[in-house]
Amino acid sequence: MKRGFLKTAKAKKTEGIALPPVASTPPGGVPPKGDGSFVERPSIKLPYGKVETGNVASVIDFVQPNIVKARPTEGVVSRKIIGREISGDTVDYSDYVIVYTTLPPVNLGDTLDDEPDNWTECILAGHIKRQILSTPGFPRPVEKTAGGKVYHRVKPSPFGGLGMFAARPVRTGDLIVAERPLLIAQRGFEMRDESGSKGLTQAEMIQVYMQQWEEQLGIALNRMTDENRKAFMALANSHTEDGSGPILGIVRTNGYEVPGLNDGHEDDSTRAYTAVLNVMSRVNHSCSPNTTHHFDMASLSFQLRAIRDIKQGEELFYAYCDILRTKSERAEELAPYGVVCVCPGCVGATKETDLLRSELAKRIAKLRADHHVWMKDHSRPNVLVASLKLIAEIEKEGLTDAPSFIVLLRMVVEVYSASGSGNSAMKYLDQLNNHFRASGRR
Numbered sequence: 001m002k003r004g005f006l007k008t009a010k011a012k013k014t015e016g017i018a019l020p021p022v023a024s025t026p027p028g029g030v031p032p033k034g035d036g037s038f039v040e041r042p043s044i045k046l047p048y049g050k051v052e053t054g055n056v057a058s059v060i061d062f063v064q065p066n067i068v069k070a071r072p073t074e075g076v077v078s079r080k081i082i083g084r085e086i087s088g089d090t091v092d093y094s095d096y097v098i099v100y101t102t103l104p105p106v107n108l109g110d111t112l113d114d115e116p117d118n119w120t121e122c123i124l125a126g127h128i129k130r131q132i133l134s135t136p137g138f139p140r141p142v143e144k145t146a147g148g149k150v151y152h153r154v155k156p157s158p159f160g161g162l163g164m165f166a167a168r169p170v171r172t173g174d175l176i177v178a179e180r181p182l183l184i185a186q187r188g189f190e191m192r193d194e195s196g197s198k199g200l201t202q203a204e205m206i207q208v209y210m211q212q213w214e215e216q217l218g219i220a221l222n223r224m225t226d227e228n229r230k231a232f233m234a235l236a237n238s239h240t241e242d243g244s245g246p247i248l249g250i251v252r253t254n255g256y257e258v259p260g261l262n263d264g265h266e267d268d269s270t271r272a273y274t275a276v277l278n279v280m281s282r283v284n285h286s287c288s289p290n291t292t293h294h295f296d297m298a299s300l301s302f303q304l305r306a307i308r309d310i311k312q313g314e315e316l317f318y319a320y321c322d323i324l325r326t327k328s329e330r331a332e333e334l335a336p337y338g339v340v341c342v343c344p345g346c347v348g349a350t351k352e353t354d355l356l357r358s359e360l361a362k363r364i365a366k367l368r369a370d371h372h373v374w375m376k377d378h379s380r381p382n383v384l385v386a387s388l389k390l391i392a393e394i395e396k397e398g399l400t401d402a403p404s405f406i407v408l409l410r411m412v413v414e415v416y417s418a419s420g421s422g423n424s425a426m427k428y429l430d431q432l433n434n435h436f437r438a439s440g441r442r
């Protein structure tokens with residue numbers, strides 16, 4: 001899951017395993033250039049599936065014989081692993097040092113009685129920690145579902161493994177669950193440069209890289225409460241044969257990209273951050289999803305909301321890939337997650353549905369341009385009929401999570417309002433408001 005590995009609906013949807021290359025850079029990352037821009041780095045895709053890792057153990061011993069074991073105390077400077085363990089409220093370090101930290105800050109020994117919304121173990125660049133701590137309202141409590149009721153249930157899914165299901169009927173826009181991640185970490189990390197100087201092949205370097213990453217993630221895992229660590233290690237792992245260690249495998253299988261956090265340019269997926277969640281990481285994929293999610297920085301939590309009305313007992317899905325791509329493009333994007341999709345959108349895919357998806361943004365943009373003309377001059381044709389037809393097509397194909405769906409709804413409201421059709425305008429206004437709620441906007 002772009003899952004950033006899993007994807008957010010709004011984030012750029014690329015395969016989530018692009019990594020910074022082995023680099024001869026200062027510990028902790030590549031600082032901006034003198035002019036404030038960021039150094040471009042090519043990315044390396046991590047392997048997935050069954051990968052020969054035969055001689056990796058000896059390579060790793062050769063490169064890093066003395067990994068310092070993580071200690072859960074604060075202030076430890078690891079010699080072999082780049083980064084510092086640091087307390088939650090400390091901020092006096094340079095921008096690009098990597099810190100292991102707990103957010104919101106909690107005291108050693110705190111329990112869920114002290115902080116019922118739980119907390120997140122983080123591996124962050126210094127400036128990212130400052131960014132989070134300076135978010136207005138941080139740390140806001142995690143939003144609660146209506147009436148504090150439980151709207152979800154985790155149980156076996158017909159798609160294999162576990163999935164999440166609606167425990168009661170849910171209306172478009174309703175909050176199903178909100179939670180703080182167990183872990184937030186960089187999607188990639190800077191490999192120590194001695195590996196690159198030992199004449200290793202690219203494949204060997206990647207294996208060493210993943211091993212070092214595993215060690216780094218292990219520090220954060222060691223800092224978790226027993227309960228959080230147990231929940232983390234119980235999550236699914238689709239990366240058991242590609243050289244990922246058990247922790248990295250879980251991160252690659254379950255990570256959601258964290259919008260708004262990036263060590264470089266916001267489009268650079270190698271410098272993005274990924275979050276692993278206890279409950280939301282159980283949501284399976286569909287190319288016609290019924291939920292969407294967003295990240296609220298102030299409460300450091302993800303929210304899962306319905307993107308259409310959902311019946312009690314229905315399985316909840318969100319899209320790990322870009323839903324506005326053709327079936328074959330989606331299949332390619334989903335392969336690293338071990339998903340061969342058999343959702344109705346894939347099983348029933350035709351040339352027409354591929355076209356609807358891949359051309360949707362263009363079609364809505366065209367309607368929007370025509371609508372603007374009509375807004376200025378009501379004697380020109382309006383886009384009501386075409387918009388209603390497209391809304392019906394979108395709903396049938398299950399694409400209501402498409403970013404510009406809201407644009408269509410708004411145009412329909414505006415045309416109905418202008419033509420004095422109050423009831424119809426109200427109906428679509430209601431739908432528009434629900435979609436705003438679903439997107440996390442109020």
Ligand SMILES: C[S@@+](CC[C@H](N)C(=O)[O-])C[C@H]1O[C@@H](n2cnc3c(N)ncnc32)[C@H](O)[C@@H]1O
Nearest residue numbers: 159161162236238254281282283284285337338
């Ligand atoms: C984030 S986990 C989702 C929860 C997982 N099913 C579990 O048991 O915890 C992602 C993994 O679930 C499986 N999965 C998710 N959606 C799927 C789908 N539509 N079809 C088949 N497998 C799916 C894949 O193994 C994928 O790597």
